[in-house]
């Protein structure tokens with residue numbers, strides 16, 4: 001078996017990004033993501049359209065990844081794919097494609113849990129990112145997930161807390177929709193927030209268990225607040241967008257930081273690693289850097305391309321599993337709901 005110099009192809013299709021990547025001993029040789037623009041006009045992901053777009057994108061994306069990595073498909077050691085969690089129709093495209101390719105090339109097939117992959121993306125060898133030491137706390141924040149996980153080893157993970165309703169990225173996106181911002185609104189809120197006053201308006205932080213999250217109440221609070229203000233002044237949003245964004249972002253970041261502080265208190269672990277699209281947020285990045293100084297935490301944020309949905313993280317998990325020969329059988333099926 002090509003243990004020493006393995007080339008793993010990773011395939012990701014759990015939501016609205018079709019992605020393929022090639023990894024070689026922890027180094028990403030190519031990572032290609034085809035983001036589906038079609039969902040923008042609907043203000044959210046439409047599952048049926050997502051699976052159709054995956055069908056169209058998967059072959060060109062894989063071709064492009066192999067070409068960019070400058071390797072032939074016959075050099076691949078194994079195919080790693082996202083088995084779940086995610087949208088069933090989307091997962092089926094990546095799963096079926098991966099099974100067929102692995103069978104055709106007669107190489108092992110490796111199933112990957114998407115949430116584990118977000119966490120293990122920290123172990124990709126790349127400039128500008130550092131691998132956390134075990135044990136560490138992972139906070140995964142994106143449009144689909146909000147989870148706090150205790151990571152004791154590569155495959156020893158325990159969910160300590162998670163959202164009971166919306167994910168944090170959804171809170172950004174739904175609040176942004178109310179403010180008339182394009183989808184996904186997170187980056188726009190972040191941009192306007194940087195010019196605004198975070199203390200101008202106040203939003204109540206949702207109350208749930210110390211390590212859990214809730215965001216649906218916040219979205220409703222923003223809706224009622226905006227409706228009330230617009231009734232008084234039709235130009236309210238236009239005139240106050242920066243302050244509303246700054247205040248909202250301040251509330252969300254403070255809430256995330258509260259949860260991390262609770263986790264550190266409960267576990268005694270001060271090594272913190274974040275991942276998921278919302279890790280791009282300038283507010284959370286700054287708060288984490290500040291916590292290094294004020295609380296003595298060590299924090300890790302992967303490069304942006306490995307924070308958002310990508311296949312390099314799937315290939316990374318594939319490589320770790322390949323080294324332990326943890327392969328999937330060919331009758332493996334996609335799973336929309338999947339625990340860590």
Ligand code: KG4
Pocket residue numbers: 015141142143144145168169170172173184185186187190276277278279280281282307308309
């Ligand atoms: O990980 P990701 O690409 O996809 C999944 O949802 O799995 O995350 C996308 C989410 C969206 O909700 C988007 O609004 C949010 O990440 N996002 C941000 C920022 N950049 C992306 N949220 C806040 N601030 C940002 N700078």
Ligand code: ZN
Pocket residue numbers: 114118142144145276308309
């Ligand atoms: Zn994700």
